[in-house]
Amino acid sequence: MSNSARHRLVVIGGDAAGMSAASQARRAKSPDDLEIVAFERGSFTSYSACGIPYWVGGDVTDRDDLIARTPEEHRARGIDLRLRTEVTEIDVPGRRVRARDAGSGVESWTGFDQLVVATGARPVRPDIPGIGARGVHGVQTLDDGQALIDTLARARGRRAVVVGAGYIGVEMAEALVHRGFEVTLVNRGGEPMSTLDPDMGRLVRRAMEGLGITMVNGAEVTALRTDADGHVRAVVAGGAEFPADVVVLGIGVRPETSLARAAGLPLGEHGGLLTDEHMRVRGHEGIWAGGDCVEVLDLVSGRARYVPLGTHANKHGQIIGTNATGGDAVFPGVVGTAVSKVCGLEIARTGLREKDAVRAGLAFESVTIESTSRAGYYPGAAPLTVKMLAERLSGRLLGVQIVGGEGAAKRVDIAAVALTAGMTVCRMTTLDLGYAPPFSPVWDPVLVAARKAAQKVAA
Amino acid sequence: MSNSARHRLVVIGGDAAGMSAASQARRAKSPDDLEIVAFERGSFTSYSACGIPYWVGGDVTDRDDLIARTPEEHRARGIDLRLRTEVTEIDVPGRRVRARDAGSGVESWTGFDQLVVATGARPVRPDIPGIGARGVHGVQTLDDGQALIDTLARARGRRAVVVGAGYIGVEMAEALVHRGFEVTLVNRGGEPMSTLDPDMGRLVRRAMEGLGITMVNGAEVTALRTDADGHVRAVVAGGAEFPADVVVLGIGVRPETSLARAAGLPLGEHGGLLTDEHMRVRGHEGIWAGGDCVEVLDLVSGRARYVPLGTHANKHGQIIGTNATGGDAVFPGVVGTAVSKVCGLEIARTGLREKDAVRAGLAFESVTIESTSRAGYYPGAAPLTVKMLAERLSGRLLGVQIVGGEGAAKRVDIAAVALTAGMTVCRMTTLDLGYAPPFSPVWDPVLVAARKAAQKVAA
Numbered sequence: 005m006s007n008s009a010r011h012r013l014v015v016i017g018g019d020a021a022g023m024s025a026a027s028q029a030r031r032a033k034s035p036d037d038l039e040i041v042a043f044e045r046g047s048f049t050s051y052s053a054c055g056i057p058y059w060v061g062g063d064v065t066d067r068d069d070l071i072a073r074t075p076e077e078h079r080a081r082g083i084d085l086r087l088r089t090e091v092t093e094i095d096v097p098g099r100r101v102r103a104r105d106a107g108s109g110v111e112s113w114t115g116f117d118q119l120v121v122a123t124g125a126r127p128v129r130p131d132i133p134g135i136g137a138r139g140v141h142g143v144q145t146l147d148d149g150q151a152l153i154d155t156l157a158r159a160r161g162r163r164a165v166v167v168g169a170g171y172i173g174v175e176m177a178e179a180l181v182h183r184g185f186e187v188t189l190v191n192r193g194g195e196p197m198s199t200l201d202p203d204m205g206r207l208v209r210r211a212m213e214g215l216g217i218t219m220v221n222g223a224e225v226t227a228l229r230t231d232a233d234g235h236v237r238a239v240v241a242g243g244a245e246f247p248a249d250v251v252v253l254g255i256g257v258r259p260e261t262s263l264a265r266a267a268g269l270p271l272g273e274h275g276g277l278l279t280d281e282h283m284r285v286r287g288h289e290g291i292w293a294g295g296d297c298v299e300v301l302d303l304v305s306g307r308a309r310y311v312p313l314g315t316h317a318n319k320h321g322q323i324i325g326t327n328a329t330g331g332d333a334v335f336p337g338v339v340g341t342a343v344s345k346v347c348g349l350e351i352a353r354t355g356l357r358e359k360d361a362v363r364a365g366l367a368f369e370s371v372t373i374e375s376t377s378r379a380g381y382y383p384g385a386a387p388l389t390v391k392m393l394a395e396r397l398s399g400r401l402l403g404v405q406i407v408g409g410e411g412a413a414k415r416v417d418i419a420a421v422a423l424t425a426g427m428t429v430c431r432m433t434t435l436d437l438g439y440a441p442p443f444s445p446v447w448d449p450v451l452v453a454a455r456k457a458a459q460k461v462a463a
Numbered sequence: 464m465s466n467s468a469r470h471r472l473v474v475i476g477g478d479a480a481g482m483s484a485a486s487q488a489r490r491a492k493s494p495d496d497l498e499i500v501a502f503e504r505g506s507f508t509s510y511s512a513c514g515i516p517y518w519v520g521g522d523v524t525d526r527d528d529l530i531a532r533t534p535e536e537h538r539a540r541g542i543d544l545r546l547r548t549e550v551t552e553i554d555v556p557g558r559r560v561r562a563r564d565a566g567s568g569v570e571s572w573t574g575f576d577q578l579v580v581a582t583g584a585r586p587v588r589p590d591i592p593g594i595g596a597r598g599v600h601g602v603q604t605l606d607d608g609q610a611l612i613d614t615l616a617r618a619r620g621r622r623a624v625v626v627g628a629g630y631i632g633v634e635m636a637e638a639l640v641h642r643g644f645e646v647t648l649v650n651r652g653g654e655p656m657s658t659l660d661p662d663m664g665r666l667v668r669r670a671m672e673g674l675g676i677t678m679v680n681g682a683e684v685t686a687l688r689t690d691a692d693g694h695v696r697a698v699v700a701g702g703a704e705f706p707a708d709v710v711v712l713g714i715g716v717r718p719e720t721s722l723a724r725a726a727g728l729p730l731g732e733h734g735g736l737l738t739d740e741h742m743r744v745r746g747h748e749g750i751w752a753g754g755d756c757v758e759v760l761d762l763v764s765g766r767a768r769y770v771p772l773g774t775h776a777n778k779h780g781q782i783i784g785t786n787a788t789g790g791d792a793v794f795p796g797v798v799g800t801a802v803s804k805v806c807g808l809e810i811a812r813t814g815l816r817e818k819d820a821v822r823a824g825l826a827f828e829s830v831t832i833e834s835t836s837r838a839g840y841y842p843g844a845a846p847l848t849v850k851m852l853a854e855r856l857s858g859r860l861l862g863v864q865i866v867g868g869e870g871a872a873k874r875v876d877i878a879a880v881a882l883t884a885g886m887t888v889c890r891m892t893t894l895d896l897g898y899a900p901p902f903s904p905v906w907d908p909v910l911v912a913a914r915k916a917a918q919k920v921a922a
Binding site (some may be wrong): 054069170340413431 | 795905
């Protein structure tokens with residue numbers, strides 16, 4: 005219980021959402037008015053998980069570069085940060101949390117006036133034989149990244165198998181190539197990057213194969229074979245065996261909401277916490293949630309989605325910190341934007357894929373165009389492909405996917421803003437976008453796609 | 464007069480707007496249904512004027528790379544293209560134009576059912592002593608560019624003076640540095656790039672000075688001194704004399720509307736033709752105009768503006784070609800987006816500058832933030848500065864200016880779409896923009912600026 009007149013804000017989880025909330029609350033309220041206690045079960049705070057593949061691949065050499073703010077910096081700003089301390093229970097009616105210090109094993113209760121649940125995500129680990137073998141690594145935390153780098157340094161051979169072909173899997177496959185490994189990527193789906201439609205994913209596969217990565221598509225991993233000493237030696241998938249000195253799991257993540265579930269807080273169909281647009285847990289005054297443990301509204305489909313990305317987590321944290329201290333900020337939802345750079349390709353998506361549009365019951369048209377990132381005559385002009393989906397009668401933009409060379413990916417922001425504004429592809433054809441030869445053909449590729457889509461929806 | 468059953472479309476001007484209109488009309492109607500006659504007084508068609516500085520600077524080596532479509536290609540598609548043929552009169556009631564063949568000097572009349580006025584722009588040439596000297600060059604046409612390159616190749620010395628510090632002037636100054644010249648840029652204004660606010664223009668000046676360009680600001684050119692042989696030898700500006708072996712004029716352009724004026728077609732306050740949003744000349748059925756000879760609606764201020772850019776000219780042409788053949792397309796207006804790459808800097812702007820907002824009678828707040836183009840820890844992260852203007856009570860976005868390293872400029876498209884949609888800076892703070900370390904810090908610089916602007920308009 006708070007035993008002083010001061011309000012106490014308790015934060016569970018010391019990464020992007022939690023520490024952004026704590027920092028924003030601290031900016032708004034002095035320590036005299038608000039006590040802030042943050043529990044983190046790991047050893048780090050406020051780091052860029054998205055940067056881990058670049059660290060493993062060697063583009064980023066110093067782990068500390070990935071840390072936006074150290075525990076000491078948080079403490080110096082008046083946040084009572086307790087590392088290696090895991091919250092084991094949320095007592096909602098009692099307005100308190102129980103936490104265990106990993107060092108001493110001691111458990112104790114801490115009361116709160118307001119609570120921020122920012123418990124993040126946990127990586128999916130398939131329940132198969134050998135999953136606990138040595139040499140098998142996830143890459144979600146800095147601790148994971150360090151463990152993998154240590155394994156790579158002393159690996160017995162140079163054969164790596166990556167399981168999963170989403171962003172993390174593909175980024176890790178490339179990072180391992182950079183580390184001098186022979187890489188096989190095992191993928192359940194038909195093409196890598198299932199966040200894209202398969203016709204766009206195919207472009208990614210070709211780039212990966214061009215880098216010497218062996219792609220095994222349509223194969224489910226059923227077991228990991230181990231040596232007598234408990235070290236992984238092969239991955240069994242789709243009936244074949246792939247020798248492996250190291251295995252990286254990049255199968256995706258799920259919301260880490262076991263605490264919330266036990267406390268009776270509301271969860272959605274994807275297992276994430278449900279909040280209102282102020283990031284307040286539905287039906288629970290003074291309890292907030294954000295980051296990889298919540299579901300968000302998809303503004304295009306109108307449905308709840310699970311989109312674990314640092315960019316949303318940071319926004320959630322800032323909004324929670326504002327609202328928990330008397331301000332008023334909202335998170336209206338997402339349109340599903342994601343960008344990545346792998347194997348010399350830039351990859352971007354926003355809005356709905358074909359299968360999302362089908363699932364949402366929308367009649368749509370889809371177009372694909374080829375263009376270049378710069379004026380064709382300007383040095384460094386790279387090919388790029390834009391796919392665009394639009395609703396059939398209204399002409400409303402539904403989604404955009406881009407795969408191409410340098411300068412391709414951030415063009416997706418044009419579509420992200422247009423989706424947010426509910427713009428039609430016809431209106432998009434005359435958007436006043438920046439044009440100069442070093443940046444774009446005179447018709448920006450997004451305009452070319454919009455023009456083709458506008459013709460098709462009108463036909 | 465048309466002396467057949469076929470309709471005849473006459474186009475005056477064979478560059479972006481005119482030939483886009485002709486090409487689009489040809490796509491829509493076969494030669495059996497529509498005759499298309501295009502008059503061009505010069506020797507080239509459909510070239511990228513924006514690429515000329517890169518050709519002069521050596522980034523683009525072959526002039527023909529700047530030509531999107533040759534006269535032969537147009538003719539092969541059934542367009543009766545008449546080069547070196549200047550239209551000297553438009554007879555509106557008689558539905559005909561008079562044109563003079565530069566070779567033979569013969570003038571003749573050609574009737575039209577529909578007319579496209581795409582007469583472009585003419586460069587401003589100050590009426591000062593010596594302006595006609597040899598060694599003084601504009602850079603508006605391919606002929607201009609070739610003449611300048613020839614002059615540079617045989618120049619008596621290595622001193623160049625550029626007059627005017629807009630996009631073209633600054634780009635040309637850099638191109639001349641690349642050609643091994645000592646460059647002085649003489650500018651009437653206080654800072655280069657008056658399309659930016661002066662505080663942002665200052666960043667450009669520093670980059671130019673870093674490249675060894677001598678900037679002379681606040682100086683009006685009053686005369687050019689010539690040698691006995693009629694070749695320029697110095698520029699007189701602000702009371703001082705600047706030695707020059709070559710002079711490049713980059714003072715800007717005006718609408719080339721003398722024909723239209725003589726024909727009684729309606730012109731606006733900037734001297735450009737006035738059209739409706741179908742690009743039909745106001746009050747004149749069957750007469751269309753587009754490109755650098757028209758004024759356009761500024762969607763942010765609601766006023767007419769003159770924005771001579773190839774990207775608009777291409778859109779105008781396409782819209783005219785559609786509407787002249789029974790289709791229905793509109794050009795709603797511009798928000799004032801422009802991007803450029805000079806002296807290692809990317810420069811972008813959209814919407815209103817401070818002085819535009821004052822002129823429009825808007826109460827506004829302005830914020831400026833510093834960020835980076837990529838995650839700070841990712842290789843190649845470059846600093847960038849974003850300035851954002853928002854209306855005081857409504858919070859509506861009014862304008863954005865960006866100056867920075869690689870990856871800075873095209874971010875302006877985010878603001879261009881937001882301006883088009885009439886978005887508030889508050890709504891912009893939660894835009895779902897692409898984030899990954901190679902492309903952006905976790906808070907995109909545009910979001911950081913929006914957040915600061917949102918705080919300020921709410922205060």
